[in-house]
Amino acid sequence: MMTAQPRRRIxxxxxxxxxxxxxxxxxxxxxxxxxxxxxxVVLSLTSVSDFRNRVMQPDVQFIELHKPPGHAIPLYPRIFRLLREVRPDVLHTCNLAALEIAPLAWLARVPLRVHAEHGWDAHDPKGESRRYQQVRKLYKPFVSHYVAVSEEINTYLSRVIGVPVHERSLIANGVDTDHFSPASGSRVAVQGCPFDLEKHWLVGTVGRLQTVKNQPLLARAFVSLLRSHPEAMDRMRLVVVGEGPLRAEIEDILSRAGVRQLAWLAGSRDDVAEILRSLRCFVLPSQAEGTSCTLQEAMASGLPVVATAVGGTSDLVEPNVTGKLVPPDDEAAMADAIWSLFGSAEKAAIFGRMARDRAVKRFRLDDMVARYGQLFSGESVSQEHRPK
Known part of the structure; x- marks a missing residue:
């Protein structure tokens, strides 16, 4: 009788x-x-929100440490004890804020320590901060293997941090192209949406309302477009999905322009796929990105996209094939790009079909999961980084 292999704990x-x-x-x-x-096991340095309800596996443990602002040094003894108690086979840290746990995991003799870089913060949108570069270099000896979600980040890890090719993998984020799929036939009304999907042309975005995502840029572009093309006011409507500290600023921009009634700030939603199917155009106004999950979801939903040319977004969007790329923080260029799609249903439809095709061929969720599964199994990791 064959003995079942124990599960690897991450x-x-x-x-x-x-x-x-x-x-x-x-x-x-x-x-x-x-x-x-x-x-x-999910270890949050600060808190765990209702987002945990999206986890379908029944035996996942969630731990929140409620770390105050600043360094996690006061929590190091607790984190070390926790790692010794949990005895993981793999530590998977995400972005710079979690990287400082890697040395503790090394001390706790966690065999495999994988660090994933998903993108930059608003205060360092291009990864140019010397301080953060030095921090990443300081922690590099304690990381077994790196994951970059975009070519830009992969290049950064190589040239700036000095991570050799055999210690890093480029794994783009994946999207469930069955769940996120184009609307078939007439668009179905979305609960809470105040607009008529047959009459109105909805342009929207999805994401946390925080500085790096820069939704106020989209609000300003929307206002600018309506001022330049007042005839669009009959049909064009703005949808902003997400919650966060920028909500008041977005509302203020729209209210001062007298177009607040032409926008739906939907808040945090669990029906993002349905909302995307209600849109005619998706906009990503970010200041920085790795590989945007919401952009991939929009493309899988068959939407033409307008996005700022930052980070890994240029890897996803092919200009004038799947959508339009515009400079960051350029509301006039963003308004012009949205107007061009509003004015040409044929162009928008072609871009949407090409975006869907690109998502299906290049951003398959199964492919991403398979790559991580191989990595977490230790198959891609240099032996020199394993604790003796």
């Missing part, structure tokens, strides 16, 4: 487990990696 470390792209990747990995091969 501790996923994030700054906060809430709505977000990297957190969505963690959820996808937990739900899709083979349950008979892996078990999971």
């Amino acid at each position: 501790v996923h470390v994030v700054y906060r487990f809430g709505v977000g792209g990297l957190e969505n990747v963690v959820v996808q990995l937990i739900n899709c990696l083979p349950a008979d091969q892996f078990e999971h």
Whole structure:
């Protein structure tokens, strides 16, 4: 009789487990990696939100440390003890805020320490901060293997941090192209949406309302477009999905322009796929990105996209094939790009079909999960980084 192999235990470390792209990747990995091969613990340095309800696996442990602002040094003894108690086979840290746990995991003799870089913060949108570069270099000896979600980040890890090719993998985020799929036939009304989907042309975005996502840029572009083309006021409507500290600023921009009634600020939603199918155009106004999950979801939903040319977005959007790329913080260029799609249903439809085709061929969720599964199994990791 064959003895069943024990499951490999993964501790996923994030700054906060809430709505977000990297957190969505963690959820996808937990739900899709083979349950008979892996078990999971989610360690949040701060808090765990209702986003945990998206995890479908029944035996996942969630731990929140409620770290105050600043360094996690006061929590180091507790984190070390926790790692010794949990005894993970794999530590999976996400972004710079979680990287400082890698040395503790090394001390706790965690065999495999994988660090994923998903993108930059608003205060360092191009990864140019010398301080953060030095921090990454300082922690590099304690990381077994790196994951970059975009070519830009992969190049950064190589040239700036000095991570050799055999210690890093480029794994783009994946999207469930069955769940996120184009509208078939007439668009179906979305609960709470105040607009007529047959009459109105909806342009929208999805994401946390925080500085790096820069939704106020879209609000300003929307206002600018309506001022330049007042005839669009009969049909064009704005949809902003997400919650966060920028909500008041977005509302103020729209209210001062007298177009607040032409926008729906939907808040945090669990029906993003349905909302995307109600749109005619998706906009990503970010200041910085790794590989945007919501952009991939919009493309899989068959939407033409307008996006700022930052980070890994240029890897996803092919200009004048799947959508339009515009300079960051350029509301006039963004308004012009949206107007061009509003004015040409044929062009928008072609871009949408090409976006869907690109998503299906290049951003398959199964491919992403398989790559991480191989990595978490230790198959891609140099032996020199394993504790003796």
